[in-house]
Amino acid sequence: MTIYSTLFYLLAVLILASTAIAVTRRNMVHAVIYLVISFFGSALLFYLFGAPLLAALEVIIYAGAIMILFLFIVMMLRMEGLEDRLFPLKQWLPAVGVCFVYGMVLVMLIVSDTTDAPPMPAAAAAPATFGQFLFQRHWLAIEIVSMLLLIALVGVLRLGRDAGGKTRPESEVAQ
Amino acid sequence: MSNWIAGFIVLMVKIAVVLGALLLSAAYLVWAERKLLGRLQVRLGPNRAGKFGLLQPIADALKMLCKEDIVPSAADRVIFLLAPAVVALTALLMFAVVPFGPPIVLWGREVPQVVSDINVALLYVFALSTLGVYGVALGGWASNSKFALLGGIRGAAQMISYELALGLSLIPVVMMAGSFSLVDIVNAQAEMPYIVFQPVAFAIFVIAAMAESKRIPFDLPEAENELGAGFHTEYSGMRFGLFFIGEYVHMQVLGALTAVFFLGGWRGPLLPGPIWLFIKIILVALIMIWIRGTLPRLRYDQLMALGWKVLIPASLVNILLTGAFLLV
Amino acid sequence: MADLFDGIKAIGTGFSTTFRHLFRRPITEEYPEYKRVLPERSRARIILTRNPDGGERCVACYLCSAVCPVSCISMQSAERPDGHRYARWFRINFGRCIYCGLCEEACPTSAIQLTPDFENCRQDILSLVFEKEDLLVDHCGKDPEYNFYRHAGVATPDGGKGEHIGEDAPVNIKSNLP
Amino acid sequence: MIVPYSQVLVLAGLLFLMGMFCLLSRRNLIMMVLGLEIMLNASAVAFVGAALRWQHLDGQAVAIFIIAVAAAEVSIGLGLIVWIYRRTGTVDAGCIESDACRID
Numbered sequence: 001m002t003i004y005s006t007l008f009y010l011l012a013v014l015i016l017a018s019t020a021i022a023v024t025r026r027n028m029v030h031a032v033i034y035l036v037i038s039f040f041g042s043a044l045l046f047y048l049f050g051a052p053l054l055a056a057l058e059v060i061i062y063a064g065a066i067m068i069l070f071l072f073i074v075m076m077l078r079m080e081g082l083e084d085r086l087f088p089l090k091q092w093l094p095a096v097g098v099c100f101v102y103g104m105v106l107v108m109l110i111v112s113d114t115t116d117a118p119p120m121p122a123a124a125a126a127p128a129t130f131g132q133f134l135f136q137r138h139w140l141a142i143e144i145v146s147m148l149l150l151i152a153l154v155g156v157l158r159l160g161r162d163a164g165g166k167t168r169p170e171s172e173v174a175q
Numbered sequence: 176m177s178n179w180i181a182g183f184i185v186l187m188v189k190i191a192v193v194l195g196a197l198l199l200s201a202a203y204l205v206w207a208e209r210k211l212l213g214r215l216q217v218r219l220g221p222n223r224a225g226k227f228g229l230l231q232p233i234a235d236a237l238k239m240l241c242k243e244d245i246v247p248s249a250a251d252r253v254i255f256l257l258a259p260a261v262v263a264l265t266a267l268l269m270f271a272v273v274p275f276g277p278p279i280v281l282w283g284r285e286v287p288q289v290v291s292d293i294n295v296a297l298l299y300v301f302a303l304s305t306l307g308v309y310g311v312a313l314g315g316w317a318s319n320s321k322f323a324l325l326g327g328i329r330g331a332a333q334m335i336s337y338e339l340a341l342g343l344s345l346i347p348v349v350m351m352a353g354s355f356s357l358v359d360i361v362n363a364q365a366e367m368p369y370i371v372f373q374p375v376a377f378a379i380f381v382i383a384a385m386a387e388s389k390r391i392p393f394d395l396p397e398a399e400n401e402l403g404a405g406f407h408t409e410y411s412g413m414r415f416g417l418f419f420i421g422e423y424v425h426m427q428v429l430g431a432l433t434a435v436f437f438l439g440g441w442r443g444p445l446l447p448g449p450i451w452l453f454i455k456i457i458l459v460a461l462i463m464i465w466i467r468g469t470l471p472r473l474r475y476d477q478l479m480a481l482g483w484k485v486l487i488p489a490s491l492v493n494i495l496l497t498g499a500f501l502l503v
Numbered sequence: 504m505a506d507l508f509d510g511i512k513a514i515g516t517g518f519s520t521t522f523r524h525l526f527r528r529p530i531t532e533e534y535p536e537y538k539r540v541l542p543e544r545s546r547a548r549i550i551l552t553r554n555p556d557g558g559e560r561c562v563a564c565y566l567c568s569a570v571c572p573v574s575c576i577s578m579q580s581a582e583r584p585d586g587h588r589y590a591r592w593f594r595i596n597f598g599r600c601i602y603c604g605l606c607e608e609a610c611p612t613s614a615i616q617l618t619p620d621f622e623n624c625r626q627d628i629l630s631l632v633f634e635k636e637d638l639l640v641d642h643c644g645k646d647p648e649y650n651f652y653r654h655a656g657v658a659t660p661d662g663g664k665g666e667h668i669g670e671d672a673p674v675n676i677k678s679n680l681p
Numbered sequence: 682m683i684v685p686y687s688q689v690l691v692l693a694g695l696l697f698l699m700g701m702f703c704l705l706s707r708r709n710l711i712m713m714v715l716g717l718e719i720m721l722n723a724s725a726v727a728f729v730g731a732a733l734r735w736q737h738l739d740g741q742a743v744a745i746f747i748i749a750v751a752a753a754e755v756s757i758g759l760g761l762i763v764w765i766y767r768r769t770g771t772v773d774a775g776c777i778e779s780d781a782c783r784i785d
Contacts, residue, residue, distance in 0.1 A: 056302050070714075072312070075331075137739075
């Protein structure tokens with residue numbers, strides 16, 4: 001049990017616990033906050049796994065931008081206390097069923113993995129090395145992803161325009 | 176082992192010194208701002224507590240500590256209590272990567288004059304500044320008051336919009352220095368500060384930084400005359416004080432970052448490094464106060480238009496030009 | 504392009520203006536050292552004035568109390584043997600007073616008056632309740648000549664009771680006809 | 682030395698499980714998109730762990746792409762949610778499917 005593995009277990013407990021709390025919250029703002037903690041833990045995990053750049057990006061994009069966007073929408077649409085019953089039976093049963101099957105597959109896969117993998121060594125990739133690797137080996141994927149982001153941008157702009165046009169008046173929506 | 180312990184002690188001392196200096200100068204920045212703003216508006220500013228009002232920050236701090244800490248009954252208690260801490264903490268933590276001098280040799284050990292030199296320091300600063308948005312947005316939401324909620328929403332929208340311009344304006348600097356580490360960026364400016372090569376990036380950075388720290392032409396989240404005090408309408412006592420400390424520490428951190436990225440950091444003739452950095456921070460802060468005393472608050476649509484239609488395209492063009500220049 | 508130039512010039516003008524203000528003398532009047540003399544009709548601390556001959560002007564008609572929007576005036580009326588009314592006690596709660604001046608306008612005898620003395624704050628809020636002896640002064644205030652009982656319902660060389668300009672005939676107190 | 686890779690996989694698998702549970706059991710559209718985010722994050726954890734396990738940067742590259750895809754997905758998803766909310770006045774998936782509030 002080295003200091004690294006201790007850190008890993010602590011982070012794993014933090015991530016799992018906060019995620020578990022997040023998915024069962026009725027108040028969406030609380031859910032978002034717990035999820036931010038979870039993503040923050042993931043970022044620390046990435047740092048532990050030797051990816052400082054990814055750790056920073058995880059905090060900036062996941063915990064920062066994406067979760068703020070969620071928070072923003074939740075605050076703007078004002079819909080706390082929407083679900084009168086948190087887990088109606090109609091959703092609960094299939095979810096449990098699917099998750100059970102998934103869990104079984106997971107366990108079987110891990111049990112069947114008999115190759116006695118050694119514990120992972122600790123290493124760190126410098127941001128410059130990683131950047132060079134990324135842009136030399138995966139330049140096409142980078143272009144595709146940037147195209148995807150551009151499409152997302154245009155799509156959201158289109159959606160926003162559309163919503164501003166022929167909608168019910170704001171007062172009616174508020175009711 | 177003794178080496179490890181010595182390193183730990185040095186680190187703790189550095190943290191204590193930086194934290195103390197930061198908080199003290201935050202308090203006196205408030206004094207300087209009130210005094211200078213007074214003179215800009217042909218007033219006197221605080222002059223009652225002590226000579227030239229120099230004890231005013233202490234009096235303010237005592238007053239805030241003695242005040243009752245009120246939590247609105249319909250507020251979300253835990254979040255309401257934690258939000259100011261988030262704002263103050265993220266602002267304070269940001270200073271950890273700012274170098275304030277060249278490495279010095281103490282008792283045969285080389286001690287770098289920076290709390291922590293991590294290789295993704297620039298991204299670390301951004302990560303903390305995005306997390307600072309939570310303090311504003313959640314403080315506004317948890318107050319359960321319509322003014323605070325509007326302030327929180329405005330703050331979140333404004334800060335994530337200007338985060339982009341802030342980040343994009345720094346990419347030319349990173350391209351020229353070839354590193355995310357602030358120590359390397361300062362070292363790369365040994366001959367010439369980057370403001371000479373990157374005046375556009377400098378202008379964009381300063382504007383975005385002011386929007387990021389909610390300074391006056393961009394203080395829509397707390398617009399006094401339309402929202403009360405915005406996201407901290409419902410706060411009182413030292414929790415309000417924490418928001419205040421966060422704002423002024425943030426101002427200093429942004430001054431320090433401006434100095435590091437564009438003005439050559441701690442580099443300067445004659446005087447030692449920390450003093451040069453301090454002079455540059457104060458210079459940036461004074462200019463921010465001057466801008467505050469001059470410009471009126473932007474309207475919300477003007478704010479968004481400035482961010483998305485002016486600053487971001489300008490910084491993208493700037494990146495393109497810098498890249499072309501570096502290649503040729 | 505011209506717009507851009509104009510904009511930059513406008514911003515520059517603003518900044519230079521505020522910069523020049525740095526070197527101007529502050530116009531602040533520092534209060535405890537320098538006390539500005541307020542105009543005579545400014546509305547601050549309330550007093551009860553006396554007639555030129557030294558009698559109390561207040562006839563305890565309750566008009567000030569009735570008109571007061573914050574109900575800070577209270578009194579108890581009484582009658583002297585000669586039929587003149589006076590206030591047995593008169594109380595103004597300055598903790599509630601908003602210095603609107605309506606009591607002064609309502610007063611038929613010019614007894615209650617507002618003075619320019621604005622330094623009227625206490626540590627203890629209960630000491631802001633002023634009794635009649637605190638309110639009563641030994642001068643006539645703004646209206647030195649006026650004496651209510653000399654003017655109201657009195658025959659003068661110009662005519663008898665009820666014959667002056669703007670004066671109604673005296674009420675017949677023996678009849679209840681309108 | 683950190684931990685065997687299989688333990689990282691267990692962590693990622695449990696995270697994915699929670700995301701899936703959230704997606705399947707909640708009726709609120711926003712919570713469903715949150716579930717998707719959890720699942721994407723779980724896969725990123727697995728990939729970064731794999732990068733360390735095989736000492737190869739490909740895993741980290743994939744994690745970057747996952748983050749980018751998540752950003753695109755969440756912007757479109759939340760845009761659609763706002764659109765739906767403006768049209769129907771609700772973000773309840775069950776309610777939107779029913780005839781009670783058909784999209785006009």
